[in-house]
Amino acid sequence: MNQASQPNDSPAIRIFDAENMRRALRRIAHEIIERNRDLGALVLAGIPARGVELARRLAADIETIEKVNVATGVVDVSMHRDDVRRRGALPVVRASELPLPLDTRTVVIVDDVLFTGRTCRAALDAIGSFGRPASIQLAVLIDRGHRELPIRPDYVGKNLPTARSERVRVRLEETDHEPDGVWLVKSPNEK
Amino acid sequence: MNTDWSRKDLLGLRELSAEEINFVLETADAFKQVGTREVKKVPALQGKTLINLFIEPSTRTRTSFELAAKRLSADIVNITASASSLTKGETLKDTAKVLEANHADIIVLRHGSAGAPQFLSTHVRASVINAGDGAHEHPTQGLLDLYTIREKKSRIAGLHVAIVGDILFSRVARSNIFALLKLGARVTLVGPSTLVPRAFEQLGVAVTHDLEKVLPEVDVVNLLRIQHERQRKEYFPGLGEYIRLFGLTKERARLLKPDCLIMHPGPINRGVEIDSELADGAQSVILDQVTNGLAVRMAVLYLCSGANGS
Amino acid sequence: MTATIIRNGRIIDPANDRDEIADLYLVDGKFSEQRPNEFEEIDATGLIVSPGLIDLHVHFREPGFSHKETIASGARAAAAGGFTTVVCMPNTSPVADSPSTIGWIRDRAEEVADINVLTTGAISKNLAGEELSPIGSLAQAGVVALTDDGRCIQNNELMRRAVEYARMFDLPILDHCQDYNLVGNGLVHEGYWSTLLGLPGWPGAGEEAIVARNILLAESCDHRLHCQHISSAGSVRLLREARVRGVKISGEVCPHHIALTDAAIENFDTNYKMNPPLRAQRDIDALLDGIADGTLDVLASDHAPHAKFEKEVEFDAAPFGIIGLETELGLFLDLLVHKHKTIDIARLVALFTMNPARLLGLKSGTLSLGAAADVTLINPALEWTVDAAKFESASCNTPFDGWKLKGRAVRTIVAGKTVWENAL
Numbered sequence: 040m041n042q043a044s045q046p047n048d049s050p051a052i053r054i055f056d057a058e059n060m061r062r063a064l065r066r067i068a069h070e071i072i073e074r075n076r077d078l079g080a081l082v083l084a085g086i087p088a089r090g091v092e093l094a095r096r097l098a099a100d101i102e103t104i105e106k107v108n109v110a111t112g113v114v115d116v117s118m119h120r121d122d123v124r125r126r127g128a129l130p131v132v133r134a135s136e137l138p139l140p141l142d143t144r145t146v147v148i149v150d151d152v153l154f155t156g157r158t159c160r161a162a163l164d165a166i167g168s169f170g171r172p173a174s175i176q177l178a179v180l181i182d183r184g185h186r187e188l189p190i191r192p193d194y195v196g197k198n199l200p201t202a203r204s205e206r207v208r209v210r211l212e213e214t215d216h217e218p219d220g221v222w223l224v225k226s227p228n229e230k
Numbered sequence: 231m232n233t234d235w236s237r238k239d240l241l242g243l244r245e246l247s248a249e250e251i252n253f254v255l256e257t258a259d260a261f262k263q264v265g266t267r268e269v270k271k272v273p274a275l276q277g278k279t280l281i282n283l284f285i286e287p288s289t290r291t292r293t294s295f296e297l298a299a300k301r302l303s304a305d306i307v308n309i310t311a312s313a314s315s316l317t318k319g320e321t322l323k324d325t326a327k328v329l330e331a332n333h334a335d336i337i338v339l340r341h342g343s344a345g346a347p348q349f350l351s352t353h354v355r356a357s358v359i360n361a362g363d364g365a366h367e368h369p370t371q372g373l374l375d376l377y378t379i380r381e382k383k384s385r386i387a388g389l390h391v392a393i394v395g396d397i398l399f400s401r402v403a404r405s406n407i408f409a410l411l412k413l414g415a416r417v418t419l420v421g422p423s424t425l426v427p428r429a430f431e432q433l434g435v436a437v438t439h440d441l442e443k444v445l446p447e448v449d450v451v452n453l454l455r456i457q458h459e460r461q462r463k464e465y466f467p468g469l470g471e472y473i474r475l476f477g478l479t480k481e482r483a484r485l486l487k488p489d490c491l492i493m494h495p496g497p498i499n500r501g502v503e504i505d506s507e508l509a510d511g512a513q514s515v516i517l518d519q520v521t522n523g524l525a526v527r528m529a530v531l532y533l534c535s536g537a538n539g540s
Numbered sequence: 541m542t543a544t545i546i547r548n549g550r551i552i553d554p555a556n557d558r559d560e561i562a563d564l565y566l567v568d569g570k571f572s573e574q575r576p577n578e579f580e581e582i583d584a585t586g587l588i589v590s591p592g593l594i595d596l597h598v599h600f601r602e603p604g605f606s607h608k609e610t611i612a613s614g615a616r617a618a619a620a621g622g623f624t625t626v627v628c629m630p631n632t633s634p635v636a637d638s639p640s641t642i643g644w645i646r647d648r649a650e651e652v653a654d655i656n657v658l659t660t661g662a663i664s665k666n667l668a669g670e671e672l673s674p675i676g677s678l679a680q681a682g683v684v685a686l687t688d689d690g691r692c693i694q695n696n697e698l699m700r701r702a703v704e705y706a707r708m709f710d711l712p713i714l715d716h717c718q719d720y721n722l723v724g725n726g727l728v729h730e731g732y733w734s735t736l737l738g739l740p741g742w743p744g745a746g747e748e749a750i751v752a753r754n755i756l757l758a759e760s761c762d763h764r765l766h767c768q769h770i771s772s773a774g775s776v777r778l779l780r781e782a783r784v785r786g787v788k789i790s791g792e793v794c795p796h797h798i799a800l801t802d803a804a805i806e807n808f809d810t811n812y813k814m815n816p817p818l819r820a821q822r823d824i825d826a827l828l829d830g831i832a833d834g835t836l837d838v839l840a841s842d843h844a845p846h847a848k849f850e851k852e853v854e855f856d857a858a859p860f861g862i863i864g865l866e867t868e869l870g871l872f873l874d875l876l877v878h879k880h881k882t883i884d885i886a887r888l889v890a891l892f893t894m895n896p897a898r899l900l901g902l903k904s905g906t907l908s909l910g911a912a913a914d915v916t917l918i919n920p921a922l923e924w925t926v927d928a929a930k931f932e933s934a935s936c937n938t939p940f941d942g943w944k945l946k947g948r949a950v951r952t953i954v955a956g957k958t959v960w961e962n963a964l
Contacts, residue, residue: 115260118274118302118532132260132532168269244736321853343854344738345808353852364856365738404738429735 050225051208054199057219060180063196064093067178068100070194071147078105080143080173084112086150086162087133092213093180094149112137114148116161119168141170147193151209153179156190181221183207199223238538239351239358240530242367243409251409254529255377261532262525264301274532275304278335282308283325284361285341290496291361291371294520295338298527304336322346326354336535339363357534365399370530371495372405374523376413378515379450381522382491387414392444394420394476395454395503396462398427402454402495407435418444421476424465441476445485452493453478453503469502478504483513491515543567543576544956546915549584553591554890555897555906564589566913569955573909582951584917588885591893591906592624592656592914592954595865596714597689597768597792597840600626600657603644604633609845609934611645614865615653616932617843619960621865622949624914625656625904626843627896629689630667637662637673639681646682654959655952656904656914660685663702663713669693672702679709684900687714689768690815694720696753703761712764712899717750717775718816727856729802729819737805739855742817744772751775751791755782758789766899767791769842771816773826780835790899791830792838795864795871798827800939810851810858811939814844831891832882838899839891841868845935863933867926867940869918873947877920885920917951919962924948 055063075081078101085094091113098109114137117130138144148162159177166175178194183201201207204226210217235253243251264272280299284292292308299306309329320328322341329337336357339347344364351358362368380386391410397403397419407430410417417435419426430437438444445451456462456476458469466472473479478492483505486492492504492514500506509516544566552559565572565579600614609617611628618626628645630636636645642659649657661678663686665671675686686706692715693699699715706713723746728734730741751767755778758765770776770791779791796814801821804812812818830836844861851858869892876882883891897905904914926943928936950962 118260118264118272120274132257132529134260134263164273168264168267168272170268321849323852341854343856345855348808349854365740367738399738401738404736427735429731432732433736 051222053220053222054181054197055219055221060196060219060221063180064096065100067194067196068097068104071097071178072101072105074176074193075145078107078109080145082110082112082138082144082146083149084114084137084146084162084166086114086116086148086158088214089151089209089211090149092211093151097149097178110138114162114165116158116165119161119164120157135165135169137166137169139169141166141172144172145174145176146172147176147178149178151180152207153177153182153192154185156186156188159190160188180209181207202226235533236537238534239347240369240534241347241351241358241360243369243372243405243412244367246409246412248412251373251376251412254373254526254533255380257529257533258373258377258522258525261528262522264528265521265524271301271303273303275299275302275535278304278535279333280304280306280336280338280531281329281334282306282338283329283340284309285311285322285339285346286362287311288340288362290520291340294523295359295361295527298524298531301524302528302531304531322350323353326350330354330356335538336531357538359530359534362401364401365404366401367405368401369405370523370527371402372409373530374519374526375406375452375493375495376409377522377526378493378519379491381518382515383449386410389449390416390418390447391450391452392418392420392448393452393454394441394478395456396425397421397430397454398425400454406452407433411435418448420444422466422472425462442482442485445482446487448490449487450491450493451478451486454495455497455499456503473502477502478508480505480508483508486513493519495519541568541576541578542956543579544582544953545576545579546582546584546589546917549587549589549917551589551907552886552889553907554886555591555894556908558907559886564907564915566915566953566956569913569957571907571909571911571913582917586919586921587950588889588918588920590889590916590918592904592952593622593869593892593916593949594625594627594896594902594905595623595841595843595868596627596685596838596896596900597794598626598628598843598865599631599845599861600628601845602632602648603641607847608850610652611648611657612652613932613934614843614845615649615655615657616960617863617865619655619952619954620932621867622869622916622918622952623655623865624916624952624954625658625902626865627658627660627684627900629687630660630662631690635662635666636660637665637667637678639674639677642678642681642683654957655954658684658900660687660689660714662686663688664693664698667691669695669698672698672705675702675705675711676709679711683711684902685712685714685766687716687768689714689716692716692718692720692750699753700757700761703757703763703765707761707763710901712766712901714766714768715750715754716768717747717754719746719749722746722749727813727817728805729817731802731820733802733805737808739805742815744774744819744823747772747816748774748778751778755779755787755789758782759787762788764788764790764899766838769794769797769816769840770827770830770836771797771819771823773823776826776830776835780830780833783835790838791836792840793827793831793836794840794842795868795875796862796939798824798875799871804939808855809939810853810855811862811937813855813858813860814842814862815860828876828880828882831876837891837895839868839872840896841865845933846937847935848937851937862937862939863931863935864938866931866933867938867943867945870924870926870945870948871940873918873920874945878946913953913956915953916949917953918947919950920947922946922948922950
């Protein structure tokens, strides 16, 4: 079979369109509200770049539902990663932004895709360097499995069974200048 | 999101593009914030070994690199000229080879000879960071000066920067000139004609020997340390005359725009390049430079080390 | 009897005003007009038949620095470059400032060298610039010139007496022109690149001040004074004016000073570090003008070997100098004759033969009947690539490795005997 060489041209299955995504986020917002009595103590901390946008959308949803302004933040993980030497190009480092002190806060880490769990571990370390929050939770749009660390999400938009060689492509208007959506991309090398 | 940074070495600012310089400054923003955290340490360079090879004495730069490396969780060893085998006749190349055999990942080199870091980089796989080579370049000082200007003025392009003092022998001046011009600033060099020869105009800067004429026009005045005691006796008559002509006195400082920044790479000769009160005054950003130096050096170590991994 | 006929080459013999296609007879080590009966024949069709080339400025490093070059390896390099006669500088260890050292070098050359290795004596004892060396004894020991090369006598009074005294023995003075105060710790041409790179500048005035001094002394002492490796435009101007007036002053040019500008130092490669330094394009232009109008009438290499480990150091710690014997003729042919068309090949031959011979009072440098049969066969059109790994020299400190050049020597003959032949 004639396979395209560009990853973006590889066969892709759409998992979410914009409407699916909106609904998934709205559901996560409801779950966050249910689990956390004191929404004022909450921080939605996104991992750059898409996690930051997802955290903003969740905060907007919560405000719509509960009329409460929830704090958002940025947790940059690049200087806490343990695989810098093994990746081709360096991740861009961004400054973290968290409301301090964290002691009485519940931090919800927000990211687009949960895979090995290493990014999440780095986020836990990064948050730890700012202080000791009362608790930390994890919200992800897609959980694609293949965990390499004992990490489990508290909120999941969709559980998506994948092969290791496949990729999950997430696109958001604000970060990617493309319509919202999630695709499962088959490896171009697969026969 | 990945970067286009592909340099394992930082040898000077002349070879960097404006985009690369901006990228280091943006990366430094993130590292500056680490200094405000409860735990001022990140694991980015965990397991890496950094050697501070200082063949020429320096306290500030060496300390700044050492702190930067420690905040990045690297292991660090300081080697100074007197403690190195160079005093026993070992060549710089052999010294570096020995360091590499000890698995050094990054060598930060301060050396009296222009081009020494470049020479070293051709002989070792480790990242080589220039911490000042002769009168050639001092790239991290140039970057921290730019970072400080950008932080206070929100931009570099369009600003007018005066660099005052011993330009001929200054690596700080050269690194500043190269980077400021790339980012679109105007640069005027001020000092005695022996230390600020007209030849510098070929680099794209203005040269003047009239400090008072320049002061009202500039957004930043960067005062370089002036030396007379040792090697400069043939270049100007004495410190007294230097202060009369080129010292930033309180009277002269009145000519400055109210928001003009006063910078100095240190160590300061109080009462020579700059009046003592001015050095501590509202316009002075001298201590900000030190703080920013740490962030800039963390960014440089992080980027060069990352680019040397694959 | 040994005899050779060099057949059908273009014979260029400036001293005898000869430039024709003819056969040349070499009999018993001398040029002969008698066609021999038994002979070896060399077909020189398409080649230049030149008097053996002379390089009056080389460093063979023996005694004292045989890890850089020996008289044997230096002589082989010279032969490979087309040179039948070289003049060694006295900055050996011990310095060639005594008859015994001169004697040692001459004996050694006799033993190991196939070419004529001539010696110079130091002007001042131990090259210290303080007192005269025993110039009369050096003359008797057979030096062909006096020089403190590598150093420059700063004391004008001492230099004046040296010129006056040397005149008594008809020994020319060769001077490395450098004012120590003006040059200071200068490493590279003072100009754009020194400003940019923060390297200490070596201003043209540092050479010109001494060239001017030498002109005054050559004139007042009425004796031959030769300025080595002229590098700056101002020096050319001074020499031109003096030579027009008939002052016995001369100047030489090295290939690197017309092949490269100071822009070459950008990467701090120590193979571009020489003294005097590479200069700006306007200096190169002035040197070319000086060669064209005869102001500069001697070409030389300043062949200065240094071991790899000595050059593989920081720029300011590296010794000055590059080797040149094996690239010199190719560079000058390529640049002066082919590329810039500064001079024709007959003039080039004169600059390598007659002119240095006259300066030094040598009988060689001609194809005159009865003279020693030193011949260089040159293929001016042969294109070749410099390969430092294949040099005969013991060192390889050259910036010209990999250069493609047009023209080179293909056979070197000393006293009728072929001492080197191009393997190509």
